[in-house]
Amino acid sequence: MTAKRKETGAAYLRVGTTIYKRVQQPLSSGRSIEILLAWNVETLRQDFGKDYLARIPKYDGFCTVPDHTNYRREIHGFLNRYEPIPFQPAEGDFPHIRGFLSHIFGEQVEMGYDYLQLLYLRPLQRLPVLLLVSSERNTGKTTFLNLLKLIFGGNVTFNTNEDFRSQFNDDWAGKLLICVDEVLLNRREDSERIKNLSTARSYKAEAKGRDRREVEFFGKFVLCSNNERNPVLIEAAETRYWVRRIPPLTHDDQQLLARMQTEIPGLLFFLQRRTLSTREESRLWFSPRLLATEALRRIIHYNRSKPEAEMLSIIRDILDGEKLEEYQFDVSDMVNMLEIRGIRVDHPTVRRTLTESWQLRPAPPTYYQRYTITYNGLTQRQESKTARIYTVTRKLLDELLNDVSGL
Template sequence: MVSEERNTGKSTFLNFLKAVFQNNVTFNTNEDFRSQFNVDWAGKLLIVVDEVLLNRREDSERLKNLSTTLSYKVEAKGKDRDEISFFAKFVLCSNNELLPVIIDVGETRYWVRKIERLKSDDTDFLQKLKAEIPAFLYFLQHRTLSTQKESRMWFAPQLTFTSALQRIIRSNRNKIELEMSELCLEIMEQMAVTELSFCINDMVCLLNNTGCKTDKSQVRRIVQDIWKLSPASNTLTYLTYQMDYNSLRNYSPIKRTGRYYTVTKEQLTNI
């Protein structure tokens, strides 16, 4: 759950989970995830973190591994490591809507919700929630599930994809990729087209002309590994665009030959 605003009820929700599951819930800090000593939380059902900020790549990889693993090695000070069954679920809260954790394109392990500010403040709200726990548990035990298991995280990925998740994914993209994406969208808009064809050298020249210094290896990695584009099967003639300061649109069409890539406006807006 993310929200830059205060008084949204995120901490109250975590305290409610603690009241429901009691000793099966533990509150972690960011440092707890990075510590080698994990015996105090590895056996819990719910691991909750208020004010999460796990913006290192190793933090992200550990969190992804823990969210799907069936076993995990625990370690306490002065004792040997031991492997146990791992079944914990993570509930993370943050005031940082852009970079609370590193989330890559295509990642399906996260369900990110943007929490709006409460319209009114009730200082006794948590106590009222606790009073409803018996009725709430009865409801959970007798409800009819509205979904079936469709992935390793139960829900179909499209059900948990939100604009808040997309915002975090976009914020994690590196500068060169962002520049490439904006440049391609700008060319499409200026030239009134919905797709852009280019070779790696074309893109490097366009980026360098805009003041974004890069090289072919960086551009190729973004095009192939992140955008998942494939080049034409053979060397063919294609229409691309070059910088043209004498044109009102700043770009002019040019025909070239090569094993070109093609990206669409829809692909870029969905990344």
């Protein structure tokens, strides 16, 4: 007769009609993560006997319900895929974390605490895409990602640029944070995907060999890059990014992450009792004006197309040359002046810049004074006409030139 294995504390369970074994998978870092492995029923019967099958926990299916302060593994007969975080709050100081967060968030450190507090206490709250950039080394960007991983455990996933672009995205399902180190997602389709996911309530999850399915999405993106100019395509009217340039650390502490790990219970205790320094002012919580950092302006300026940059130059020349406070023009006026400057562009491209990037709307057919530029760079009046015109004020021009349009 085949000898039966003794049960050694390994947890078996049935979800729907499938048997799983809950195991601790070792990681190269020395830590381990809990995963569920599909298990063979016959093997389980051979190991523990047929009567054991009746004793294993049974669930109707999986669910994903994030909660860090009142976590439940089972909810109405469903097994919660969301992981409990590894630490419980306990009163205590956290000087290393406090100093490190001051380094990462600088003058916006209170917003940084708000960001962590919202992640911890309101995991369903949508938040801006946090992008940390610096061309210098030893800045602590990757250490920040690792700190988030320590705090939120298995609810944080690290992706590569290729992972992000892959059609197979099931491993994102149910994650609180999607982190990408050394990000370079400067294609328009990358930008659109990030923007859409940052405000999405659900998305289509797809795994190899399985049909796509719609799942609830509450993930937030944290990106790091050594490229300060164009790690991600960000347009002038975009309000979904919080970009911070991170300076080098003043000294190199190889044990910093380990020191911060011991302080996490004190940080969580602080976050539970702290009063938020901001209030909800947008769908991503923070007011867009708070996200208008110099690092964001630099990326927007670099990503500006040549036609758009030339349009701004033309408008500035006319406002200055004619001493105007506002300039009115129709799309044909601008197309003709761009051609004089040696840039061939079609009407839809100009119209898209005006309406999408600059957030302008055309007025009903209006009789207006036309101005144009000449081949020698001078401005002059033209015969007035009636058309659907756009108006750019000097204030708006200054905002656009400073790359904070719409913020």
